[in-house]
Amino acid sequence: MDMKETSIDQIDESNYDVVIAGAGAGGLLTALALTAEGKKVLIIEKESHLGGVWHSYYVDGYRVDQGLHIITRVNRGSFAEFMREHITPPPEFVLHEGWFFRVHDKVGTIPTSVGETLRWPLTGMKGRLGLAKIGAKIKTMKLEEMESYKDITFLEFMQSRDATNQVMLDVMQSAIYMAAGVGIDEASAYEALRTLKDTDKESSKLSSAKKLLVGSDEYDEGYVIGGMQGLIDRVVEVIEGNYILNTPVEKILVQNGKAEGLLAGGRKLEHNTIVSNIPLWSMPNIIGSDSPDVIEFFDKWSTMKFTQGVTIWLGLDEVVIGDRKSRVIVHPNPNTWIISLSSFDPTCAPEGKELLGLATILPDGMTTKEIVQQVKDNGIKEYHPEILEHIEMEHVQTSYATRAALIPGQTDLDRPGPKTPVDGLYIVGTDTAGSGVGLQQAANSATGLVKVLLDEL
Numbered sequence: 001m002d003m004k005e006t007s008i009d010q011i012d013e014s015n016y017d018v019v020i021a022g023a024g025a026g027g028l029l030t031a032l033a034l035t036a037e038g039k040k041v042l043i044i045e046k047e048s049h050l051g052g053v054w055h056s057y058y059v060d061g062y063r064v065d066q067g068l069h070i071i072t073r074v075n076r077g078s079f080a081e082f083m084r085e086h087i088t089p090p091p092e093f094v095l096h097e098g099w100f101f102r103v104h105d106k107v108g109t110i111p112t113s114v115g116e117t118l119r120w121p122l123t124g125m126k127g128r129l130g131l132a133k134i135g136a137k138i139k140t141m142k143l144e145e146m147e148s149y150k151d152i153t154f155l156e157f158m159q160s161r162d163a164t165n166q167v168m169l170d171v172m173q174s175a176i177y178m179a180a181g182v183g184i185d186e187a188s189a190y191e192a193l194r195t196l197k198d199t200d201k202e203s204s205k206l207s208s209a210k211k212l213l214v215g216s217d218e219y220d221e222g223y224v225i226g227g228m229q230g231l232i233d234r235v236v237e238v239i240e241g242n243y244i245l246n247t248p249v250e251k252i253l254v255q256n257g258k259a260e261g262l263l264a265g266g267r268k269l270e271h272n273t274i275v276s277n278i279p280l281w282s283m284p285n286i287i288g289s290d291s292p293d294v295i296e297f298f299d300k301w302s303t304m305k306f307t308q309g310v311t312i313w314l315g316l317d318e319v320v321i322g323d324r325k326s327r328v329i330v331h332p333n334p335n336t337w338i339i340s341l342s343s344f345d346p347t348c349a350p351e352g353k354e355l356l357g358l359a360t361i362l363p364d365g366m367t368t369k370e371i372v373q374q375v376k377d378n379g380i381k382e383y384h385p386e387i388l389e390h391i392e393m394e395h396v397q398t399s400y401a402t403r404a405a406l407i408p409g410q411t412d413l414d415r416p417g418p419k420t421p422v423d424g425l426y427i428v429g430t431d432t433a434g435s436g437v438g439l440q441q442a443a444n445s446a447t448g449l450v451k452v453l454l455d456e457l
């Protein structure tokens with residue numbers, strides 16, 4: 001195998017079982033799963049690289065990823081499972097050493113048991129008792145009950161339970177923002193609760209009770225050796241088919257309610273099985289149909305709110321942090337998540353140097369430049385001044401991270417995919433279907449799509 005690049009004027013579309021528009025995580029993982037089923041794919045991508053917002057590049061000798069990529073659930077999650085199932089040997093993930101939340105001079109981890117909660121250094125006893133109560137409630141809550149909170153925000157949920165200790169809410173704000181891309185005043189309570197409970201499945205009564213009492217220190221977040229680009233290269237090696245770069249799909253053609261092909265690079269390709277990984281916000285301009293139900297479907301789903309990430313990459317001329325802790329500065333503002341990526345994978349920095357990734361929120365009305373300055377002036381200057389003395393490379397990224405934020409009305413229970421009102425046209429990606437965020441969600445959406453597609457092919 002090994003998917004090869006080709007060009008639009010060289011291909012014969014009848015050689016492929018499926019045509020995929022867009023080579024983001026959703027498109028590539030769909031191609032990978034279809035390969036395992038003996039299918040051959042053609043991928044058409046508008047940019048000059050594969051992967052969409054999932055990729056890496058070099059800046060002054062440092063290999064940076066798009067985004068701050070601690071991959072969630074590297075042991076138990078669907079993305080890592082997808083990799084293990086399809087890639088041999090599977091990619092090597094290195095776990096981080098846990099979350100450390102700073103509230104001014106105090107640092108605490110996420111308490112994982114009642115005992116730990118009652119010793120939590122970040123609040124006084126009243127706050128700890130409140131946290132123990134709400135923590136026990138969340139840990140033992142069934143998925144079904146969580147689903148009933150899908151249309152309220154996490155903050156509303158906490159207020160309805162009188163869990164309003166400010167330090168506790170501030171720490172949860174940081175944790176949920178880092179995992180879900182939106183704050184607690186916006187995140188759907190259902191999605192936030194699932195994130196905090198860290199499970200898609202129900203655990204047995206016995207194991208929930210045990211975790212509640214003695215806690216659990218297994219971390220399931222990590223980085224991958226070789227970075228995001230290394231992962232994409234491995235995925236591409238396995239796919240059976242071809243890809244075309246620098247070629248936007250201009251129209252997806254529909255005839256009598258069925259997909260009949262697409263227009264790209266000045267050519268019409270005829271095909272009845274099309275998977276679109278194009279963001280749903282672009283689809284009203286791409287779908288070539290005058291049927292009211294098709295137009296209504298794509299109009300409705302084109303207005304979803306996305307999440308936006310700011311990542312500040314710092315190359316340091318010597319190793320300053322040198323460990324694999326996830327440090328979150330909750331106060332002073334702004335919330336900042338600091339990771340030493342080169343401590344996970346030394347190949348992302350020149351020898352003897354260190355690559356740090358700092359992620360933060362871009363508040364409405366603020367420029368990226370202003371937020372970067374605030375990050376440096378506040379928490380970093382106060383608690384890690386040595387970082388500022390060793391910066392030799394600085395690179396800032398802003399991008400959408402996930403195409404639909406996990407807010408009320410946009411949870412995995414509300415998503416439209418993988419089918420569309422057009423026969424033979426399917427949708428995949430982080431705004432179409434799938435639980436979790438980021439790569440988990442892309443993997444879940446691809447799994448759901450391939451299941452439906454194989455039934456219909």
Ligand SMILES: Cc1cc2nc3c(=O)[nH]c(=O)nc-3n(C[C@H](O)[C@H](O)[C@H](O)COP(=O)(O)OP(=O)(O)OC[C@H]3O[C@@H](n4cnc5c(N)ncnc54)[C@H](O)[C@@H]3O)c2cc1C
Nearest residue numbers: 022024025026046052053054067249309401429430438439
């Ligand atoms: C700042 C940031 C931080 C992140 N942090 C994490 C993290 O820590 N952990 C994690 O798991 N995930 C993280 N992610 C998220 C994860 O990388 C993305 O959510 C995921 O890759 C998005 O996949 P998608 O399928 O929705 O595709 P997208 O990346 O949106 O892909 C869509 C593809 O379609 C192409 N396209 C669009 N229009 C057309 C057209 N007309 N014709 C042809 N092609 C077209 C695009 O160029 C793109 O390649 C982060 C992402 C960012 C940017």
